[in-house]
Amino acid sequence: MFIDTHCHLTFPEYDADRATVIGNAKKAGVKQFICPGVDPFSSQKVIELAQKHPGVVFAAVGYHPYEAQHNPPVGDLPIHQAVAVGEIGLDYHQYKGEAAAGKKQAQKILFEEQLRLGRKHNKPVIMHCREAFEDFFPIYDTISVPGVIHCFSGGLQEIRMAKDRNLYIGLDGNCTYSKQLQTIIPGIPLSMILLETDAPYLTPIPHRGTRNEPKYIPLVAAEIARLQGIPISAVEEQTTKNAQSLFTLLSRKQ
Ligand SMILES: [Zn+2]
Ligand SMILES: [Zn+2]
Structure with a gap:
């Protein structure tokens, strides 16, 4: 079985067919899902979705760096019902016409x-x-909390820094088309890798241009297997173990 350790199943893109999306993923061997929140609304919705699918959907609650400008109250996150805090972090990407002032400082504090x-x-x-x-x-x-750098976009230097800190590396469907990722993936120990889709974003080849879904996780695994020269079953087994170990899903009903 595979675990999609990062998919946004609470997003409106799935309002019309959420249960079908989960069902189709299960048919493809993707049996568990970790759904992170990005703001106060989605951090409530992930809890509700997890309650609806016990042992299948697991909630992470948190505020994305894009939320920093709104000063969201961290104390309000429903942390007790979540398996993780997320997604959190820093995003300094500058969009056209966007003001940079104050952005970094607010993100760092959050x-x-x-x-x-x-x-x-x-x-x-x-x-x-x-x-x-x-x-x-x-x-x-x-x-220094146990965790994962999701949708990894760094280089081998950052891989080494993550390894020194026992952090996991989340890899997504963009590894099927990003030359930069394809260059570094052979150098990432399998014991560090988590599979994710970041659905509805980052749809892998050959489905680019359409909505991403957790059922495409095997395409991510196949690309990692190809780049590392190992069987896909080895990627499946080890990445599932990694996810279970980080999020302690083992004791839960499957
Ligand atoms: Zn993200
Ligand atoms: Zn995300």
Whole structure:
């Protein structure tokens, strides 16, 4: 079985057919799902979805760095019903016409507050880092909670830094078309890798241009297997073990 460790099944893209999407993924061998929140609304919705699908959908609650400008209250996150804090982190990508002022500082504060939440409640963290590694590790190191750098976009230097900290690396469907990812994947130990889709985004080849779904996880696994020269069953087995170990899903009903 596979686990999709990062999919946004609460997003409106699935309002019309959420149960079918989950059913189709299960048919493809993807049996468990970790759904992160990005804001106050989705962090409530992931809890409701997890309650509807016990042992299948697991909730992570958190505020995405894009939320930092709204000063969301970290104390309001329903942490007790979640398996992880996420997604949290830093995203310094500058969109056209967007003001940079104040953005980084607000994100750093929110990231640190949520790392502390994970530490306090003994929950792993799902971290997003885009164009921000220079600030990411220094902040992470002040609190240092078990976790994953999801949708990894760094290089081998960042892989080494993650390895030194026992962090996992989340890989997505963009590994089927990103030359940069294809270059580094042979150098990532399988014991560090988690599979994710980040659905509805990052749809893998050959489905690019359509909505992503957790049922495409085997395509991500196949690409990693190809790049590492190992059987897909080895990727399936080890990444599932990794996910169970980080999120402690083993004792739960499957
Ligand atoms: Zn993300
Ligand atoms: Zn995400």
